[in-house]
Amino acid sequence: MGAPSRPVAWLVHLYTASGAVLAFLAAIETFNYRFREALLWLGVAIVVDATDGTLARLARVKEALPGFNGAGLDDIVDYLTFVFVPVLLVWRAILVPEPWMPWVCGAMLLSSALGFARAEAKTADHFFSGFPSYWNIVVCYLLVCRWPPQVNGVLLLVLAALVFAPVRFVYPSRTPVLRTPTNVLGIAWAGLLFWIVWSMPDVSRGWVTASFFFPAWYTGLSLLLEARRGRRHSAGLS
Numbered sequence: 312m313g314a315p316s317r318p319v320a321w322l323v324h325l326y327t328a329s330g331a332v333l334a335f336l337a338a339i340e341t342f343n344y345r346f347r348e349a350l351l352w353l354g355v356a357i358v359v360d361a362t363d364g365t366l367a368r369l370a371r372v373k374e375a376l377p378g379f380n381g382a383g384l385d386d387i388v389d390y391l392t393f394v395f396v397p398v399l400l401v402w403r404a405i406l407v408p409e410p411w412m413p414w415v416c417g418a419m420l421l422s423s424a425l426g427f428a429r430a431e432a433k434t435a436d437h438f439f440s441g442f443p444s445y446w447n448i449v450v451c452y453l454l455v456c457r458w459p460p461q462v463n464g465v466l467l468l469v470l471a472a473l474v475f476a477p478v479r480f481v482y483p484s485r486t487p488v489l490r491t492p493t494n495v496l497g498i499a500w501a502g503l504l505f506w507i508v509w510s511m512p513d514v515s516r517g518w519v520t521a522s523f524f525f526p527a528w529y530t531g532l533s534l535l536l537e538a539r540r541g542r543r544h545s546a547g548l549s
Contacts, residue, residue: 320367320375327363327381330356330388337396341403346454347511349400353447354505356392360385361484386427389444394423397446406453407464415464418471419446426474437486438479438536442470448526455507455514479540480533488536493528500525 337352363385367373372381398416401407407415423444426432431440449470453463483493503522507514 315371315375317375319370320372320379323363323366323370323372324376324379324381324384326359326366327384327388330359330392333359334388334391334396337392338399341396341399344403346400346404347508349396350447350451350454350508350511351505353392353396353451354501354508356388357447357501360389360392364484390423390427393444393447394420397450400450400454401463401467404454406450406460407467408460411460411464415467415471418468422471422474433482434479437482439482440479441476442473443480443482444474446470451504451508452519455511455519478533478537481529481536483529486536489532493532496525496528 333352333356337349337356340346340349340352367381372379398419401419402412402416405412423446426441426444429440434440449467453466458466481488481493483490483497486493500522503518507518507522510518
């Protein structure tokens with residue numbers, strides 16, 4: 312195996328950094344009340360986030376550019392696309408009661424900022440520790456489902472608290488257990504969710520209901536693996 316290419320490594324980091332531009336474009340659409348377009352830009356950012364890690368490992372960026380903190384860059388972009396712009400959407404679309412807005416938006420921003428900074432935010436065996444700040448996905452569902460603002464507010468506050476929960480969630484592209492079916496289901500779900508967003512505001516309730524298959528799989532698998540880990544830990548202590 313030859314030496315890794317520095318130009319290729321820089322291109323991979325530039326690809327990761329492009330998520331910041333996508334966040335900016337989504338923010339512009341949010342301020343212009345073009346929520347569908349904002350979600351589509353965030354969708355493109357998810358594709359970048361889902362693929363840049365694989366590209367980084369193939370390009371061996373840590374070897375090519377040992378002085379560059381690719382993980383730090385990834386966290387900055389993730390905070391913009393997974394947290395900050397979705398919070399803007401909550402505010403601009405008035406998804407929660409207006410008196411609740413500072414508290415809900417503040418809880419989302421602060422919980423994720425602290426969560427991102429934890430050493431064990433991503434565990435050594437490739438899990439997320441606590442709710443992994445998928446605010447972009449949550450806000451997408453709030454926009455298409457049009458639940459009452461009070462329900463939205465309670466859900467967002469509960470999820471903000473779960474950022475600190477001692478529960479590990481699947482890292483789809485890296486958690487080894489059932490990774491292939493998880494990724495296949497995830498790709499199918501992403502295509503369906505893209506179609507749902509593209510159809511806004513005339514969204515089919517049937518398709519929206521069907522799209523919950525992957526969040527249910529993801530949550531169920533995460534809880535199953537967490538329960539299995541708990542049993543092994545208890546057996547080891549006894």
